[in-house]
Amino acid sequence: MATEPIRLFVTGGTFDKEYDELSGRLYFKDTHVHEMLRLARCRVETHVQTLMMIDSLDMTDADRDAIVESCRSASERRIVITHGTDTMAETARALLAASTGKTVVLTGAMVPYAFGSSDGLFNLGSALSFAQVLPPGVYVAMNGRVFAGDRVRKNREGGIFEET
Amino acid sequence: MATEPIRLFVTGGTFDKEYDELSGRLYFKDTHVHEMLRLARCRVETHVQTLMMIDSLDMTDADRDAIVESCRSASERRIVITHGTDTMAETARALLAASTGKTVVLTGAMVPYAFGSSDGLFNLGSALSFAQVLPPGVYVAMNGRVFAGDRVRKNREGGIFEET
Amino acid sequence: MATEPIRLFVTGGTFDKEYDELSGRLYFKDTHVHEMLRLARCRVETHVQTLMMIDSLDMTDADRDAIVESCRSASERRIVITHGTDTMAETARALLAASTGKTVVLTGAMVPYAFGSSDGLFNLGSALSFAQVLPPGVYVAMNGRVFAGDRVRKNREGGIFEET
Amino acid sequence: MATEPIRLFVTGGTFDKEYDELSGRLYFKDTHVHEMLRLARCRVETHVQTLMMIDSLDMTDADRDAIVESCRSASERRIVITHGTDTMAETARALLAASTGKTVVLTGAMVPYAFGSSDGLFNLGSALSFAQVLPPGVYVAMNGRVFAGDRVRKNREGGIFEET
Numbered sequence: 001m002a003t004e005p006i007r008l009f010v011t012g013g014t015f016d017k018e019y020d021e022l023s024g025r026l027y028f029k030d031t032h033v034h035e036m037l038r039l040a041r042c043r044v045e046t047h048v049q050t051l052m053m054i055d056s057l058d059m060t061d062a063d064r065d066a067i068v069e070s071c072r073s074a075s076e077r078r079i080v081i082t083h084g085t086d087t088m089a090e091t092a093r094a095l096l097a098a099s100t101g102k103t104v105v106l107t108g109a110m111v112p113y114a115f116g117s118s119d120g121l122f123n124l125g126s127a128l129s130f131a132q133v134l135p136p137g138v139y140v141a142m143n144g145r146v147f148a149g150d151r152v153r154k155n156r157e158g159g160i161f162e163e164t
Numbered sequence: 165m166a167t168e169p170i171r172l173f174v175t176g177g178t179f180d181k182e183y184d185e186l187s188g189r190l191y192f193k194d195t196h197v198h199e200m201l202r203l204a205r206c207r208v209e210t211h212v213q214t215l216m217m218i219d220s221l222d223m224t225d226a227d228r229d230a231i232v233e234s235c236r237s238a239s240e241r242r243i244v245i246t247h248g249t250d251t252m253a254e255t256a257r258a259l260l261a262a263s264t265g266k267t268v269v270l271t272g273a274m275v276p277y278a279f280g281s282s283d284g285l286f287n288l289g290s291a292l293s294f295a296q297v298l299p300p301g302v303y304v305a306m307n308g309r310v311f312a313g314d315r316v317r318k319n320r321e322g323g324i325f326e327e328t
Numbered sequence: 329m330a331t332e333p334i335r336l337f338v339t340g341g342t343f344d345k346e347y348d349e350l351s352g353r354l355y356f357k358d359t360h361v362h363e364m365l366r367l368a369r370c371r372v373e374t375h376v377q378t379l380m381m382i383d384s385l386d387m388t389d390a391d392r393d394a395i396v397e398s399c400r401s402a403s404e405r406r407i408v409i410t411h412g413t414d415t416m417a418e419t420a421r422a423l424l425a426a427s428t429g430k431t432v433v434l435t436g437a438m439v440p441y442a443f444g445s446s447d448g449l450f451n452l453g454s455a456l457s458f459a460q461v462l463p464p465g466v467y468v469a470m471n472g473r474v475f476a477g478d479r480v481r482k483n484r485e486g487g488i489f490e491e492t
Numbered sequence: 493m494a495t496e497p498i499r500l501f502v503t504g505g506t507f508d509k510e511y512d513e514l515s516g517r518l519y520f521k522d523t524h525v526h527e528m529l530r531l532a533r534c535r536v537e538t539h540v541q542t543l544m545m546i547d548s549l550d551m552t553d554a555d556r557d558a559i560v561e562s563c564r565s566a567s568e569r570r571i572v573i574t575h576g577t578d579t580m581a582e583t584a585r586a587l588l589a590a591s592t593g594k595t596v597v598l599t600g601a602m603v604p605y606a607f608g609s610s611d612g613l614f615n616l617g618s619a620l621s622f623a624q625v626l627p628p629g630v631y632v633a634m635n636g637r638v639f640a641g642d643r644v645r646k647n648r649e650g651g652i653f654e655e656t
Binding site for chain 4: 178181183185186188190219274275276278279280320321323
């Protein structure tokens with residue numbers, strides 16, 4: 001079936017955290033999305049663009065405005081956003097309020113890809129798939145499921161996403 | 165959004181190959197699908213059932229009949245089948261000819277999961293996602309894309325799937 | 329060649345750090361040494377004992393006394409200690425001062441094993457090997473090299489061990 | 493303690509086997525030893541040289557002569573050889589017969605490094621360590637142990653090395 005190109009916006013989150021062996025802390029360097037798409041042998045045309053590399057707990061209203069504006073001005077009609085899980089639902093609501101008219105799917109990971117994360121690869125495959133077939137709207141793709149952007153929350157005790 | 169349970173039929177293929185350290189050969193033992201779903205933190209209700217554990221080059225007409233019959237008699241309306249890539253398109257055509265009235269998505273991997281396969285995890289996330297939202301029909305989910313079951317072939321030189 | 333049993337004391341360190349997916353922080357749970365020895369197909373008789381599970385920056389004089397005392401009272405004459413890299417040299421000096429009369433080899437890792445650490449496995453293989461053949465004394469086995477316990481320091485800028 | 497440079501001869505073996513995703517077979521391309529030493533943060537001066545890339549079951553007398561001659565003519569006095577496990581003991585005996593006067597340590601792996609082999613990394617760390625401290629002679633370093641070259645055999649049922 002025909003596939004349209006997908007814009008893939010990177011914003012950071014657990015997905016892209018690295019281990020700094022000198023400080024012993026987790027930090028951000030470059031996104032792993034390119035490597036993940038290559039190892040996945042992904043043949044969907046994706047245009048990857050890093051908007052920011054931050055923990056989603058540090059995401060400000062200005063950051064969310066930048067994400068919304070990037071979605072609005074993207075030439076693609078289908079968009080995937082990698083995002084920290086803690087405030088993914090807030091960004092989904094900001095995107096909903098902005099009514100971009102596009103299919104926007106947010107995804108992330110509970111474990112960094114660099115830590116051998118299985119959920120990052122699985123979620124990326126899931127998000128790119130939902131983004132190809134769902135109608136315009138804002139969605140969260142986590143745990144193999146897809147949630148409407150205004151009816152999702154992270155259950156922090158369980159580390160999973162659930163419907164509200 | 166509401167999710168129905170998905171039946172996940174395992175048939176073997178590269179996906180599930182293991183390295184036998186005594187003989188130095190690749191072989192089949194148990195499926196890795198349970199472990200993959202666990203590491204992926206998958207929360208879609210999946211009912212995993214191993215139908216066979218074979219290289220798809222060794223798949224006979226009787227094997228394909230068994231797969232078709234299993235899809236027909238499954239109580240779920242949405243089905244994912246893990247399958248060797250070499251004859252995935254043949255099995256898709258056998259399923260199409262049988263008109264099960266269900267959404268059936270075949271997927272696989274170019275590299276064994278036990279070999280640190282990134283495409284297995286990515287493809288599993290992709291197949292489970294397409295299976296949740298596509299209308300009844302037979303599909304192949306590989307390389308992040310989804311193909312209609314009667315319009316797909318494996319390009320063996322490139323190791324990718326493409327539309328016919 | 330005949331091998332004596334080796335006592336393997338676990339004290340924590342980067343070696344054994346895990347990623348807590350709920351808090352997004354690194355923490356200690358159980359040691360990975362058993363799993364590492366199993367995957368390494370190690371056939372040296374090792375008696376693994378966890379003395380503590382701490383970051384070596386948090387190691388107190390009392391902790392070091394406990395390590396020294398454990399080495400002294402062990403029935404084995406050959407001992408490997410997994411240890412955080414930051415104060416490994418201090419513990420080596422404490423062991424030297426105590427003159428246990430045994431062959432004691434300290435080792436660790438710059439990257440957690442759970443993070444796909446290659447240096448943890450390599451260093452464990454190295455430390456167990458040096459411990460089998462070196463005469464009584466205190467040694468640090470890091471970066472494939474072995475250092476006398478009183479002539480070693482961690483170069484924190486480079487993340488490597490060097491002779492003093 | 494002072495370390496001499498070590499010559500590291502690569503001959504192939506399970507250690508270096510890769511998965512060919514087009515044919516589904518294991519094969520040899522380039523050695524992984526450089527990458528392994530880098531990930532291990534190894535700081536021993538090693539001079540890596542690929543002599544051949546073959547399954548040790550395919551090793552001929554001429555191949556063994558070439559290995560012996562390479563050891564003899566190497567300027568280093570300490571040598572590690574990566575080698576398939578099936579005929580590692582035969583090569584050890586050929587080296588013993590040649591009396592090179594050097595410390596030669598053979599090692600290998602039961603699982604390919606590219607298959608996430610833990611024993612390859614562990615064995616490499618072990619072999620490089622034994623090579624630094626053992627007197628001239630021919631040794632096999634496998635399973636964390638070291639064997640005299642004339643008193644070792646592979647137990648093929650168990651997949652381990654043992655003394656004869």
